[in-house]
Every structure is written in C-alpha cells, then in structure tokens.
Amino acid sequence: MSIKIAIQGIESSFHHLAVQKLFPNNNVTLMPCDSFNKVTGTIANLSADFGVIAIENSIAGSILPNYTLIDRENLQILDEVFLNIDMYLMALEGETLHTINEIHSHPVALQQCKDYLMRVQPHCKIVEGKDTASEAKKIRDGNLKGVAAIAGKQVAERYGLQILDSHLQSIKVDKTRFVVLGRSTEASPIAANKASLKFILDHEVGSLSNVLQLLQTFKINLTKIQSLPIPEKPWQYAFFVDVLFEDRTFFSEVITILKKTVEELKVLGIYKQNLENTPSNLAKHIVHGE
Numbered sequence: 001m002s003i004k005i006a007i008q009g010i011e012s013s014f015h016h017l018a019v020q021k022l023f024p025n026n027n028v029t030l031m032p033c034d035s036f037n038k039v040t041g042t043i044a045n046l047s048a049d050f051g052v053i054a055i056e057n058s059i060a061g062s063i064l065p066n067y068t069l070i071d072r073e074n075l076q077i078l079d080e081v082f083l084n085i086d087m088y089l090m091a092l093e094g095e096t097l098h099t100i101n102e103i104h105s106h107p108v109a110l111q112q113c114k115d116y117l118m119r120v121q122p123h124c125k126i127v128e129g130k131d132t133a134s135e136a137k138k139i140r141d142g143n144l145k146g147v148a149a150i151a152g153k154q155v156a157e158r159y160g161l162q163i164l165d166s167h168l169q170s171i172k173v174d175k176t177r178f179v180v181l182g183r184s185t186e187a188s189p190i191a192a193n194k195a196s197l198k199f200i201l202d203h204e205v206g207s208l209s210n211v212l213q214l215l216q217t218f219k220i221n222l223t224k225i226q227s228l229p230i231p232e233k234p235w236q237y238a239f240f241v242d243v244l245f246e247d248r249t250f251f252s253e254v255i256t257i258l259k260k261t262v263e264e265l266k267v268l269g270i271y272k273q274n275l276e277n278t279p280s281n282l283a284k285h286i287v288h289g290e
C-alpha cells in the first residue's frame with residue numbers, strides 16, 4: 001500500500017526532494033498539483049493522505065498565501081523538513097549564457113536569484129512558471145531555444161538539460177522550510193515540542209505584549225511570528241506563531257489561558273521540531289494502520 005502525497009510541482013522539483021527526505025523508505029504515490037491551492041484542496045477532499053508545502057525560504061521570506069490555505073482548509077501541520085537549496089541555470093544542449101534571452105522558474109526561486117538575474121542576465125525576459133521542474137521540462141519537450149530555467153541540479157539530470165551556471169541564489173546558504181499537512185485529528189506525537197498557532201487579538205493596548213509575556217512565563221520559546229491581514233476587517237491582523245516548548249503541561253496550560261484571553265485561537269499543529277530532517281513517522285499510520 002502506498003501513501004498518496006500531494007505536492008506543488010512535478011517530479012524532481014524541490015517539493016519532490018522534500019517528500020523523499022521525509023518518506024525515504026516508503027512507497028509514495030506523488031500527486032503533482034499545479035498550485036498550492038490545489039495541494040490543500042486535494043488533502044481536504046480526501047484524495048491525498050498528506051500534502052507537503054513550502055512555508056518559508058531563508059532568502060525570499062514567508063510564503064504568505066500558504067498560511068491562509070492551511071487555515072482556510074482546516075488542515076493540521078504534522079511534521080516539517082528543511083532543505084538546502086542550490087540553484088542552477090539550465091537550457092538545451094548547445095546554449096551558452098550569451099544565447100539565453102528568457103529565463104523561467106517558480107516565483108519563489110526567481111526571488112532567491114534576483115541579484116544574479118539583475119547582475120548577469122539583465123537583458124533576459126523573466127517568466128514566472130508553476131514550479132522549477134515543469135519549467136525545465138517545458139524547455140525539453142518544446143525544444144525551446146534561447147530559454148533557460150532556474151532549478152535544482154537534479155532537474156537538469158532528470159530532464160536532460162545542460163547546466164550553464166551554478167549557485168545562483170543571492171546568499172550561499174539558502175534553506176526552505178516545508179511542512180507536512182494532513183486532516184489528522186489524531187493525538188500529536190509523544191515527543192512533540194513544537195506548535196503552530198493562529199490568534200486574533202482585540203484592539204486593546206498591550207494585548208500582543210500580554211501574549212508574549214504569557215509565553216515567557218511558561219518558558220515557551222517563540223521561534224516565529226508572522227502577521228497577516230484579515231481581509232474582512234481592514235487594518236486588523238491575525239498572528240501566526242511557531243513556538244517551542246519543553247513541558248507539555250505548561251504548553252497545555254498556555255493554550256487554556258489563551259483561549260480565554262484572545263479573541264480567537266486555533267492550533268494549526270503540534271509536532272516535533274525537525275532540524276535534523278529525520279524521516280517522518282506518519283507513513284506508519286497509513287501503511288500499517290497503526
């Protein structure tokens with residue numbers, strides 16, 4: 001039995017690499033989607049067991065629409081993984097840096113390489129595509145002359161393109177955080193030490209500061225805070241935070257207090273921090289029915 005995992009993009013994209021890191025020993029059926037929207041929809045309508053989506057890149061920043069998608073579809077963050085990203089310029093055999101006049105890639109990938117594009121290829125037309133790998137495949141399938149794609153090295157190998165330039169990202173160390181999404185309402189892992197929360201505050205002086213102080217009191221470490229506008233309420237914001245906790249009881253107490261004090265609270269996931277990129281245990285539930 002295989003696990004069905006929806007990703008944005010096709011085989012060899014960075015999302016595919018993230019799935020391979022998370023589920024290296026499992027029989028995975030990849031469900032390629034051409035937008036993040038379709039990934040979350042595919043999980044919500046039960047077609048996929050899980051989905052993997054990028055949530056933040058160290059150079060390009062948060063992929064903001066993905067926060068809204070997780071929230072809107074009522075999905076749970078079940079796991080995470082961090083990929084080192086290295087960007088390459090690739091095109092058909094025989095092309096050189098001087099014959100290229102158009103460059104395609106995923107918008108977040110283009111953003112990571114914007115210094116390179118301005119410095120080395122300022123004359124090129126930049127085209128935002130669906131994902132790194134499908135843009136490269138398009139060049140191969142359509143025999144597109146004068147067109148290059150920005151993608152990972154594995155994409156050049158998979159789709160038979162020639163590498164014209166390497167390490168294009170603006171900062172050498174380039175990392176993307178991906179999260180595994182599911183519909184699961186099952187108990188979070190016993191070893192969980194991280195949570196993603198969304199809260200909305202009333203417009204009182206100090207309401208955000210009170211929440212931060214509460215976290216401090218209970219020794220809960222805030223690792224990320226992101227505000228997003230609430231479209232129905234102009235100039236009001238929802239806060240999306242990631243927190244690390246050592247003591248599960250303290251964490252539960254904080255949740256109880258927050259529920260009473262903030263206007264709205266939603267737990268988007270309780271999982272184990274995974275800086276070491278340990279393979280996920282989630283497949284067990286699907287394959288063995290545990």
Ligand SMILES: O=C(O)C(=O)C[C@]1(C(=O)O)C=C[C@@H](O)C=C1
Pocket residue numbers: 008009012013014015016054057063085106108109130131132133176
């Ligand atoms: O197009 C791809 O290969 C992707 O997996 C998408 C994506 C992203 O959404 O951030 C993934 C990792 C990199 O940061 C660049 C692009």
